[in-house]
Amino acid sequence: xxxxxxxxxxxxxxxVIYAVVIVAVLPLLAGYIVLLERKVxxxxxxRMGPMRVGPHGLLQPIxxxxxxxxxxxxxxxxxxxxxxxxxxxxxxxxxxxxxxxxPLGPTFQIADLDVGLLFILAVSxxxxxxxxxxxxxxxxxxxxLGALRSAAQLVSYETAAGLALVSGxxxxxxxxxxxxxxxxxxxxxxxIFLVPISxxxxxxxxxxETNRAPFDLPEAESELVAGYMTEYSGFRWxxxxxxxxxxxxxxxxxxxxxxxxxxxxxLASVHQHLGLPFEALDILPALIFLGLAAWCAKLAMxxxxxxxxxxxxxxxxxxxVLAGAMAWSLTSPLMxxxxxxxxxxxxxxxxxxxxxWFRFTFPRYRFDQLxxxxxxxxxxxxxxxxxxxxxxxxxxxxxxxxxxxxxILSNGLTxxxxxxxxxxxxxxxxxxxxxLAAASGxx
Amino acid sequence: MxxxxxxxxxxxxxxxxxxxxxxxxxxxxxxxxxxITTLLATAGIFLQLEAEFLFVVQIILYVGGIMVLxxxxxxLVNLDVAVRQIQFSRQSWVGAILAIALxxxxxxxxxxxxxxxxxxxxxxxxxxxxxxxxxAALFQRYMLPFEIASILLLVxxxxxxxxxxxxx
Numbered sequence: 041x042x043x044x045x046x047x048x049x050x051x052x053x054x055x056v057i058y059a060v061v062i063v064a065v066l067p068l069l070a071g072y073i074v075l076l077e078r079k080v081x082x083x084x085x086x087r088m089g090p091m092r093v094g095p096h097g098l099l100q101p102i103x104x105x106x107x108x109x110x111x112x113x114x115x116x117x118x119x120x121x122x123x124x125x126x127x128x129x130x131x132x133x134x135x136x137x138x139x140x141x142x143p144l145g146p147t148f149q150i151a152d153l154d155v156g157l158l159f160i161l162a163v164s165x166x167x168x169x170x171x172x173x174x175x176x177x178x179x180x181x182x183x184x185l186g187a188l189r190s191a192a193q194l195v196s197y198e199t200a201a202g203l204a205l206v207s208g209x210x211x212x213x214x215x216x217x218x219x220x221x222x223x224x225x226x227x228x229x230x231x232i233f234l235v236p237i238s239x240x241x242x243x244x245x246x247x248x249e250t251n252r253a254p255f256d257l258p259e260a261e262s263e264l265v266a267g268y269m270t271e272y273s274g275f276r277w278x279x280x281x282x283x284x285x286x287x288x289x290x291x292x293x294x295x296x297x298x299x300x301x302x303x304x305x306x307l308a309s310v311h312q313h314l315g316l317p318f319e320a321l322d323i324l325p326a327l328i329f330l331g332l333a334a335w336c337a338k339l340a341m342x343x344x345x346x347x348x349x350x351x352x353x354x355x356x357x358x359x360x361v362l363a364g365a366m367a368w369s370l371t372s373p374l375m376x377x378x379x380x381x382x383x384x385x386x387x388x389x390x391x392x393x394x395x396x397w398f399r400f401t402f403p404r405y406r407f408d409q410l411x412x413x414x415x416x417x418x419x420x421x422x423x424x425x426x427x428x429x430x431x432x433x434x435x436x437x438x439x440x441x442x443x444x445x446x447x448i449l450s451n452g453l454t455x456x457x458x459x460x461x462x463x464x465x466x467x468x469x470x471x472x473x474x475x476l477a478a479a480s481g482x483x
Numbered sequence: 484m485x486x487x488x489x490x491x492x493x494x495x496x497x498x499x500x501x502x503x504x505x506x507x508x509x510x511x512x513x514x515x516x517x518x519i520t521t522l523l524a525t526a527g528i529f530l531q532l533e534a535e536f537l538f539v540v541q542i543i544l545y546v547g548g549i550m551v552l553x554x555x556x557x558x559l560v561n562l563d564v565a566v567r568q569i570q571f572s573r574q575s576w577v578g579a580i581l582a583i584a585l586x587x588x589x590x591x592x593x594x595x596x597x598x599x600x601x602x603x604x605x606x607x608x609x610x611x612x613x614x615x616x617x618x619a620a621l622f623q624r625y626m627l628p629f630e631i632a633s634i635l636l637l638v639x640x641x642x643x644x645x646x647x648x649x650x651x
Contacts, residue, residue, distance in 0.1 A: 123516065155614055158539040165547035169519065172554055176512055184558060191555050195548070215614055 055140075055150045062139050062150070070285035071101030073392060080396045095339065095348040098355065111274035116179055119271065123177035128272065128279035131170025135286035138163045142293040143217045145303045145380030156217040157205065157294070161198075164249075164290055167283060168194050171251075171258065174280070175268035186267025189407065190258035193248055196414040201245035203422035207238040207429040208298040221302030230301040234447050237425045237454050239299045241418055243394070246291035248414065250284060252395055254402035255410055292391040293384075300387045303380030325382045329363035416465055425454045490531055498524035511557045515550060522546050536614040 075090065075097060082089030090097030115124055140163075141156040143149040153159050168191055175187020208231050212220040224230055232239045248255040259267035269280050296302060305322065333356050340352035365378060405413070432450035435441040498521050505517035522545045530538040621629050 120510075120512075123512070153535060155535050155539045158536075158543065158614075162539050162542035162547055165543065165551075168547075168551055169516075169554075172551070172558075173512070173516065176554075176558055188555065188558060191551055195551060198547075 058148070058150045059140070063136055066136065066139070066286060066289070067105075067282055068101070069289070070282050071105060073285050073288070074104070074281075075101050076392075077396050077399075080393070081400055084400045095343050095352045098351065105278070108278040109275055113274040113276065114271075116271050118179045120177040120179065123173045124271075125276075127170045127174030127177055128276045128283070129170075130173070131167050131283035132279045132286070134163050134167040134170065135283040135290065138287075138290045139293075141217055142290070143221060143297065143302060144384050145378065146218075148378075148381050149218065152216060152218045155215045157209065157215050157220070157298070160217075160290065160294060161202065161205075164287060165194070165198060167287060170280070170283060171268045174272065178268070178271035180271050182264045182266075182270045183268050186258045186264045186270070189264075190251060190268060193251070193255065193257060193410065193414075196411060197245040197248040197418070200414060200418035200422045201242055201249060203419070203426055204238040204241035204245065205294070205298060207235050207426050210426075210429055210433055211235065212298070217297050217302075220298055221304065224301045225304055230299065230304075232299040234443075235299070235425070235429055235451075237421070237451060237458070238429070239295070241422050241425065242295055242299070244418060245414075246295065247395065247398060248410070250287045250291055250395075252284075252288065253399040254404050256404060257407050257410060288392060288395060289388060292388040292395075295391055296384060296387040300391070302387075303384045305379075305383045322379065323367075325379060326363045326366035329359050329366055333359035333363060412465070417461060420461060421454070421458050424457045428454045487531070491528065494524045494527040494531065497521075498528070512554065515554050515557060518553075519546055519550050522550070534613055536617055 078100075079089040079097070090100040093100045093103045115121065138160045140150045141153050141159045143152070143156075171190045172187045175183040175185075175190070178184075208220070209215065211227075211231050211234055212223040214220060214223065227234075251258050258264070259269060264270070269277055272280060305324070336352055336356045336359060340349055340356060343349040343352055366382060428450035432446035435449075436443050436446045501517040501520035501524065505514045505521060508514045508517065522541065526538045526541040526546070529535075529541060
């Protein structure tokens with residue numbers, strides 16, 4: 041390798057390090073989101089959840105991962121071997137690739153692409169191949185039906201999600217993820233407060249796109265066993281699982297960047313120093329971690345088994361170290377990225393909590409209801425919303441209207457349209473009315 | 484050989500090889516998978532030309548949209564019979580003659596026109612953001628053709644829905 045080639049490779053070194061960190065940390069994070077899901081579900085159902093492996097089940101994800109890795113890998117006899125082997129890999133690769141353009145902090149980003157948002161949308165739409173091909177290659181009816189449902193669902197809801205994102209793009213004036221966050225910093229308000237309806241549409245569509253309850257038709261266990269994953273076991277199955285949770289984090293990341301202000305802390309436009317060498321509100325992350333450490337210490341005192349106590353104290357130490365890092369990031373500008381990453385991750389976790397909350401709150405939709413909601417409600421609503429946002433922006437920028445008035449006007453009109461659309465959809469359509477009449481006539 | 488050329492030949496070879504594999508597969512799903520690979524490799528070449536908007540649009544439209552629907556249809560239609568039959572066996576020599584004729588034409592075009600097709604040298608500085616440029620070109624300079632094309636597509640779409648479904 042000559043020196044010129046080294047020079048050409050030079051700009052790739054830092055992104056590669058970031059990429060390795062993300063690929064290494066993400067599966068662990070996904071495991072802990074699964075644990076969180078089980079814990080949240082347990083608390084919502086007044087149960088304990090995983091308690092045995094580690095204190096409060098904190099080591100459960102690691103035990104699960106070991107179990108999945110050691111499990112027997114079964115390939116159905118008449119499966120298409122190549123595609124069966126390739127499909128989960130494709131799913132997980134595409135899910136991880138989307139992280140290349142997600143900005144965790146002002147400096148913590150693998151690549152600041154000019155078309156960052158489109159890139160993430162493009163790559164995450166490729167994840168569907170893992171599901172479709174896996175379902176087909178399994179040579180099983182349940183798998184194929186799950187795969188087809190998943191493809192139909194994704195194609196239907198991608199439109200609504202895309203249209204919802206465009207209204208955010210109009211406000212930000214760029215496709216670059218970094219520029220979008222900076223635009224929110226300049227305007228001084230997160231876009232969710234300007235275009236709440238877009239956020240709502242994107243949230244519903246993103247749940248449908250990641251095949252989560254109440255839109256988990258492709259893996260509805262009461263109808264399709266496990267949908268496209270029916271024939272998968274062991275490590276391949278866990279790859280699908282990882283892809284699903286990685287995709288959840290990606291859509292949360294998009295929503296966080298576009299609507300929730302990305303790495304900006306809450307009240308980003310408030311600059312209060314109170315005589316300190318840094319902004320007063322920036323001290324919050326360190327305090328939060330110290331609080332977590334205190335809480336873990338309190339739990340550690342209560343553990344009866346010495347090993348459990350030790351593990352709990354390890355977590356106390358971890359949180360203290362994190363609090364120290366946060367405090368250090370206050371004074372050193374180099375570490376400002378960590379501070380941004382903290383708020384980004386907190387927002388992503390809040391959004392993910394919404395995912396879990398919906399899962400345990402709403403019953404599953406029927407497939408025709410799902411299609412009806414997507415095509416007859418969300419897409420028209422997204423179109424009208426986009427038009428209203430564009431008109432509001434025009435009034436604000438070219439006619440000098442006050443931003444608040446345009447926001448109220450455009451969102452109010454969109455809400456009126458939504459109400460009309462909802463009442464219109466509630467009436468049975470002509471074919472349904474005929475079917476009803478035929479059914480009652482038959483009796 | 485620079486890093487750039489290595490990347491170009493990687494994508495180019497990937498596109499050509501997977502196109503050949505795509506044509507020779509018996510199973511329609513396998514063909515679709517290799518067509519996806521070809522399209523992705525082409526997208527990679529777009530990206531290398533710093534046409535990142537084209538790169539993303541190629542992936543979103545062709546790979547993420549059209550090919551998903553292709554696969555959808557392939558899975559719904561029963562293709563087992565076609566797989567078992569030997570196809571195009573009798574037309575193979577016709578195909579060979581046509582391929583040779585086409586290849587000769589292309590070669591001749593290259594020989595006759597060599598040197599006539601001078602492209603300006605690529606600028607060394609980074610290109611301007613081309614999402615904005617394409618948007619401005621489509622919505623300002625070529626506004627009318629763009630709108631006509633959109634209406635044409637809309638009419639085709641409505642026509643397809645009307646033909647496929649008598650009652651809506």
